Amino acid sequence: MTPLVDTHFMPDIQSSLKSSRYIVLRKLGEGVTSSTWLVRDTLSSPQMYAAAKILTYEATADQLCVRELEFLQTITRGAETNDSEEGFEHLPFLYDHFTIDVGGPGNTAQTHLCLIQTLFSTSVSALRRSAPTQSLPIYMVRSFIYMTLQALQTLHSLHIIHTDLKLDNILFSNAQFSYDADLERYLLEHPAEVDSEGVPKSQPLPNEWTHETSALQAERMTVALVDYGHAEWAEKPMAKNFCPMALRPPEVILAAGVSTAVDIWAIGCLTFELLVGRWLFSPEDGGDDWTQEDDHLAKMMELTGQFDFPQSVLERSQLKDKYFDETGNLLRVPELIPVKLEDAISNYKIQALDDNDIREAADFIRSCLHLDWTQRKTAEELLKHPFALQAFS
Incomplete structure (x- = not known):
């Protein structure tokens, strides 16, 4: 997919969208292909607060990116017909969608897709990074992983692969401001900020949680899996590159076909990251000796203990000859050094993890x-x- 140019539509604070229906209150965040804004729906009764995700002009014109609307519609319809399924509690809902037309260079019109969605707080990634060890207590890890698995169970039943499952895309609910009066008071006390050029600053809504939140208090934490800009239909994935590099499974590197199991590989990697504060896989480029992908595949084999790469995968792989010889050995990494997952976790000396925690977590991963x-x-x-069954206990 051709890289997208960063052409954002930036509304002014207190401006309106969709014929004055949505009042823009502040900027919540920004990515490469979109920006997200806190808005108030003036036509709802009572007036509802939501998140308006506005795609860039280039993303709106890209057929792969704009499919996010399809995925959110599928999730929302599923929630309306299966409201008892717990997984929907950890997925975003789509309330509305429309396009915004603005003037572009040379008086050309630029169209931006706007998705009105559930309002959330900050990410699990931000919470992890705030901790001194960059890791979180195991009771939080279990709960976050459990809720994310619930989201995936529902998502996969809808034949959707997320493909971009990372801690930045796991957000806390807006529980701290669940009452409109509380949010209104917060917004009055913390007005929207702009930089020296008048551009709105990103101000995500805070929550009450810290890395020191107790196990009892943590039982009230709720997270959701968001951002479907890179999602795929399980029956017919269209993109060629899936997942951030550190979370990429072997079938993506080898072009050996993808499925909902792409998200499961990411769950294993994220569990390790949350527990120890480091990536499980951090492949390096060896210059003329080996590629980053060579190193990644070698580390996968070393950490999983699967030194004979499955022939079933190699038979499906379009890139087998690029990385393996005829006997199934890596071409440029002749020597593999086994590393047990238990040892990989123990090496970081996270004091709160006892031997049983480590064994159980390693088996889950x-x-x-x-x-x-x-x-x-x-x-x-x-x-x-x-490991998951002990969540919230």
């Missing part, structure tokens, strides 16, 4: 990291793993 995606556990199966 291994269940997510089978090199052959057809052998990985599903979200439903992982929810029954002892």
